[in-house]
Amino acid sequence: MAAMGEPILEVRDLVKYFPLTRGIVVRKQIGAIRAVDGVSFDLRRGETLGIVGESGCGKSTLAKLLMALERPTSGSVRINGREVARARGGELKRVRRNIQMVMQDPYTSLNPRMTVGDIVGEPFEIHRDVAPKGDRRRRVRELLEVVGLDPDHVNRYPHQFSGGQRQRIGIARGLALRPEIIVCDEPVSALDVSIQAQVVNLLARLQDEFGLAYVFIAHDLSVVRHISDRVGVMYLGKMVELGKETEIYDRPTHPYTQALLSAVPVPNPEGRERRERIILHGDPPSPADPPSGCRFRTRCWKAAEICAVEEPPLRIRPGTGHASACHFAETRDVTPA
Amino acid sequence: MKKTSTPMVPAGRAPGGEPLLVVDDLHVEFTTRQGVVRAVNGVSYSLNPGETLAVLGESGSGKSVTAQAIMGILDTPPARVSRGEIRFRGTDLLRLPEEARSRIRGRRIAMIFQDALSALNPVFTVGFQIGEMFRVHRGASRRDAEKKAIELMDRVRIPGARQRVHDYPHQFSGGMRQRIMIAMSIALDPEVLIADEPTTALDVTVQAQIMELLAELRRESDMGLILITHDLGVVADVADRIAVMYGGRIVEKAPVHDIYRTPAHPYAKGLLDSVPRVDQKGQELFAIKGMPPNLLDMPSGCSFHPRCPYRQDDCVTDAPPLYEIGPTRASACHYWREVLDGSHG
Amino acid sequence: MSDTLAPAERPQNGGVGGHPGASRPPKAASLWSDAWYDLRRRPLFVGSAVLIGVLVAMAVFPSLFTSVNPFDAATCDLAQARQGMSAAHRFGTDNLGCDVYSRVVYGARNSLVIGLSTTVVTALLGGLLGLLAGFRGGALDTLLSRITEIFFAIPSILGALLILAIFRTGNVWTVMLALAVLAWPLTYRIMRAAVITAKGQDYVLAARALGASAPRIMFRHILPNAVASVIVVATINLGTFIAAEAGLSFLGVGLRSPDISWGLMISDARERFLEAPWPLLFPALFLSLTVLAFIMLGDAVRDALDPKLR
Numbered sequence: 007m008a009a010m011g012e013p014i015l016e017v018r019d020l021v022k023y024f025p026l027t028r029g030i031v032v033r034k035q036i037g038a039i040r041a042v043d044g045v046s047f048d049l050r051r052g053e054t055l056g057i058v059g060e061s062g063c064g065k066s067t068l069a070k071l072l073m074a075l076e077r078p079t080s081g082s083v084r085i086n087g088r089e090v091a092r093a094r095g096g097e098l099k100r101v102r103r104n105i106q107m108v109m110q111d112p113y114t115s116l117n118p119r120m121t122v123g124d125i126v127g128e129p130f131e132i133h134r135d136v137a138p139k140g141d142r143r144r145r146v147r148e149l150l151e152v153v154g155l156d157p158d159h160v161n162r163y164p165h166q167f168s169g170g171q172r173q174r175i176g177i178a179r180g181l182a183l184r185p186e187i188i189v190c191d192e193p194v195s196a197l198d199v200s201i202q203a204q205v206v207n208l209l210a211r212l213q214d215e216f217g218l219a220y221v222f223i224a225h226d227l228s229v230v231r232h233i234s235d236r237v238g239v240m241y242l243g244k245m246v247e248l249g250k251e252t253e254i255y256d257r258p259t260h261p262y263t264q265a266l267l268s269a270v271p272v273p274n275p276e277g278r279e280r281r282e283r284i285i286l287h288g289d290p291p292s293p294a295d296p297p298s299g300c301r302f303r304t305r306c307w308k309a310a311e312i313c314a315v316e317e318p319p320l321r322i323r324p325g326t327g328h329a330s331a332c333h334f335a336e337t338r339d340v341t342p343a
Numbered sequence: 344m345k346k347t348s349t350p351m352v353p354a355g356r357a358p359g360g361e362p363l364l365v366v367d368d369l370h371v372e373f374t375t376r377q378g379v380v381r382a383v384n385g386v387s388y389s390l391n392p393g394e395t396l397a398v399l400g401e402s403g404s405g406k407s408v409t410a411q412a413i414m415g416i417l418d419t420p421p422a423r424v425s426r427g428e429i430r431f432r433g434t435d436l437l438r439l440p441e442e443a444r445s446r447i448r449g450r451r452i453a454m455i456f457q458d459a460l461s462a463l464n465p466v467f468t469v470g471f472q473i474g475e476m477f478r479v480h481r482g483a484s485r486r487d488a489e490k491k492a493i494e495l496m497d498r499v500r501i502p503g504a505r506q507r508v509h510d511y512p513h514q515f516s517g518g519m520r521q522r523i524m525i526a527m528s529i530a531l532d533p534e535v536l537i538a539d540e541p542t543t544a545l546d547v548t549v550q551a552q553i554m555e556l557l558a559e560l561r562r563e564s565d566m567g568l569i570l571i572t573h574d575l576g577v578v579a580d581v582a583d584r585i586a587v588m589y590g591g592r593i594v595e596k597a598p599v600h601d602i603y604r605t606p607a608h609p610y611a612k613g614l615l616d617s618v619p620r621v622d623q624k625g626q627e628l629f630a631i632k633g634m635p636p637n638l639l640d641m642p643s644g645c646s647f648h649p650r651c652p653y654r655q656d657d658c659v660t661d662a663p664p665l666y667e668i669g670p671t672r673a674s675a676c677h678y679w680r681e682v683l684d685g686s687h688g
Numbered sequence: 689m690s691d692t693l694a695p696a697e698r699p700q701n702g703g704v705g706g707h708p709g710a711s712r713p714p715k716a717a718s719l720w721s722d723a724w725y726d727l728r729r730r731p732l733f734v735g736s737a738v739l740i741g742v743l744v745a746m747a748v749f750p751s752l753f754t755s756v757n758p759f760d761a762a763t764c765d766l767a768q769a770r771q772g773m774s775a776a777h778r779f780g781t782d783n784l785g786c787d788v789y790s791r792v793v794y795g796a797r798n799s800l801v802i803g804l805s806t807t808v809v810t811a812l813l814g815g816l817l818g819l820l821a822g823f824r825g826g827a828l829d830t831l832l833s834r835i836t837e838i839f840f841a842i843p844s845i846l847g848a849l850l851i852l853a854i855f856r857t858g859n860v861w862t863v864m865l866a867l868a869v870l871a872w873p874l875t876y877r878i879m880r881a882a883v884i885t886a887k888g889q890d891y892v893l894a895a896r897a898l899g900a901s902a903p904r905i906m907f908r909h910i911l912p913n914a915v916a917s918v919i920v921v922a923t924i925n926l927g928t929f930i931a932a933e934a935g936l937s938f939l940g941v942g943l944r945s946p947d948i949s950w951g952l953m954i955s956d957a958r959e960r961f962l963e964a965p966w967p968l969l970f971p972a973l974f975l976s977l978t979v980l981a982f983i984m985l986g987d988a989v990r991d992a993l994d995p996k997l998r
Contacts, residue, residue, distance in 0.1 A: 119912040
């Protein structure tokens, strides 16, 4: 892994509420979806931070907030010390050079009516000072080569490529401006199993080659473990546990993390009869109306009175080495070796 | 909060030779603008009562098309079953008149799908939709059907079934909708249940709930389960036997423990090797090179040969048959011995 | 059902090697250059373009097609009224004994001008407003959508009567205006819906993440993906407009004699259709050919703009 440097991305108390409104002519706010509700973390140069959590936990909204595709309700996102959340116009455009994204669905993330050359070259059209006009074609071919595609295919259209190849096109587009941070939002989950490893390897190679820092959002816990230096676990808009990859996977302290890890099917049938599995009951509550205190308490087997009253902050708990948002945090190994 | 261990039931044999369901040399073709696509190309497998057979494969492998052929829900045209038999308790379903077939479909062979929301009708209550099975197939009255619906919702462990029977599909979460689908599919006590990627759209914790539910139901009723999936983890958890499909064929068949321990086909081995493991942290993952085949333009010989590390000259020219490599195992690779040796090493 | 075969698309994936790309233009391709390259090779396009070329030539230089000037009253002979086809009158003569062929040729101008200009104005006005409303949303969208609903509530004949009554004269341009004012809301709606669909796609999000400006997103990403349905509706509308002009003439508010248009000819010939079908059939035939040519053209252009269909 690359040497860890100073924080390149600092996220503090990030909050995003989507208002729920009623009425057509006169809009009245009747509530809010608390998609992201007070998330803080740092990302260091060359590092990979994995973000895991189930649908509705706010991880995709978090990605959009980092990319300044959504404006936060409050809180801050700083890249190299520069505030993103309130940047506008030219300032925002400059910020974007440093943070790019790779999206989940390679079928919808590429404009079907643009050639691959136009798609990968568009960053240079938008940021004209990055590459002189005469140089853009060469740069595009170079980028295609870097991600393992034939540079002679610049004049083809996305539909002429397979899913894995399209994802490579998306990665080439994300690399064009030489960003220091790439937000990967489920970059392999839409791909065939036999292709996923290829793309994971490509992302790892590019990280070494260009010193990239990744925010790697995924629901596949084994892929996240493989590529991440640190991992954050989200539940209902909150970060419930954050630590080094080994800390989260080998010594999880938050009950939700433990349940999540134990629920993952292990691709090895040996000893499956004896495998201990924490089956959570019910579904996550609605983010429009989260429980008081700890948000996980409605499904938690450790829940006590304090959990309903006092929200547990994300901090390092006694006897553990990493941050957890549980009043009763304790280590428990739930993954089979 | 409850802790459980994954339930296991030994596979039961059907009384008297013939298994519950046999797919024999099935061929399915699609006519497209670009030409004829052989989506399923000589697939054979069998299912015993109480057994879970996992059909593993990626998109385009033909695993869902095979299931749709069993159900008789292929769109024909463009699809056409060009050869083969599907024997259910000894009767070839493909030769039955449509009327006889529709009496089996849903009643004795049922299916659940990946996307429960689009499989449910948004304008009817779930109770009505579950009860419909009884009204249509058993001629039950409205009130009896509703009572049955509540029973079934209890059976698939939907909390508060009595109150929720009048709710509409959109009022349920993804996991609960999948339970409703399962309730509908088991309503008439089918002997075979085909589950096509039943948990792919669900979250990990919900996925565990659904897989456990399916295992319990299968145990209770001795129903045979065909689980179609691309998820190696889910297969390892619940399957008794596995059929791995690639490019419209079965490339390996084996009991679950054998294939995970010693895969005998390079594709199965490649899939297993590409799963990230803890001890490989920071290293490059093993990756099967190349892309899944284009069904319109299948490679000659063995369809996996362009991606195969074991390839020899004859792989390009001769399509390997499904070699019997043991009493319960088969592999469609000329060099299965080398693959097995590589797996041991 | 992840691997259910969608025959139209699945086999193309991974088929990168087999694309007939060898004869493609060697330099940087773009949607428009590829579309043009593709169009020139489509018989449908070539056929419709030739047909449209002939019709336009007829409209611009009618004297090339006939030596008879139908505006000259001396060319009509009441004694020769309602004659069948002959060497002197290829398409026969009408109620007033005028030569139908030369009237069809001279009528092309008014009919084509009304059809084309109304189509263009409708497509531009409805298309641009639809693009803006769909892209911006919010108050602008609400306002424009309510306005179009008002237009939808007006019966079109009544509306056209009203507008033409205000102008007091029925000439090509007032007819065009009356038709366009009533027709743009439909195009607006179609465009708006297509834009809203395209706007939600991930590639638009990706462009925003790159810092693309609003005009770039609208014209480079959304418009090419939304324009297809508008093209189809526009070409179908073209025929409707030419026919609607006839309806207005019949009601006495459209073009009037001595002006000539296919619509006028059809409406004049209706009463005596059974005894003399020619004066109606020939302008109707030309009207149909025009509509057909433009619909074919629209289809070809739409297909050429979709890389998947090339």
